[in-house]
Amino acid sequence: MVLKMALDRTGNGYLVDPTIWSLDIMHEMAAEDDITLTDSMVMQIEKAREYFDENSSVPPIRTFSKYVGIDKKILFKEWLTGPMKPITKYGGMPQPTGCV
Numbered sequence: 214m215v216l217k218m219a220l221d222r223t224g225n226g227y228l229v230d231p232t233i234w235s236l237d238i239m240h241e242m243a244a245e246d247d248i249t250l251t252d253s254m255v256m257q258i259e260k261a262r263e264y265f266d267e268n269s270s271v272p273p274i275r276t277f278s279k280y281v282g283i284d285k286k287i288l289f290k291e292w293l294t295g296p297m298k299p300i301t302k303y304g305g306m307p308q309p310t311g312c313v
Contacts, residue, residue, distance in 0.1 A: 220245070226302050234305025242303050250303065253291060257281055258304040261297075271301050271309040 220242060221229040228234060228242075239258060243250045250258075260281045264272045274297050278285040288296040297309045 225308055227308055228305050231305040231307075238305070239303045248299070248303075251291070254300075257283070257288070257296070258300050261300045261306065262304050265304075265306050271297065271306055273297075273309075 220238065222242070223229055226242070226246065228238070236255075239255075240250060261272065261277065264277065264280055272280060274285055274288070274295070277297065277300075278288060292299055301307065301309055
């Protein structure tokens with residue numbers, strides 16, 4: 214039997230300690246939020262983490278869209294909201310500026 218411990222998250226749902234991030238934690242956070250991540254969403258989260266590691270910043274949506282080669286409209290449709298907030302939240306990154 215595997216016991217899941219509650220993740221320590223901020224009021225906006227971001228990890229209090231982003232150093233604990235893993236793919237399992239990503240899926241657990243999404244499940245806590247009643248979100249099922251598709252393979253495409255997971256790829257986007259991994260690409261955002263890659264961008265963050267290389268640039269020490271969260272990419273703006275226009276830059277991210279080009280980085281992953283997916284039209285912005287498709288990203289918005291896939292996430293049903295502004296895509297960068299859930300991508301960074303489930304990716305264990307800081308909340309992008311301009312996101313409320």
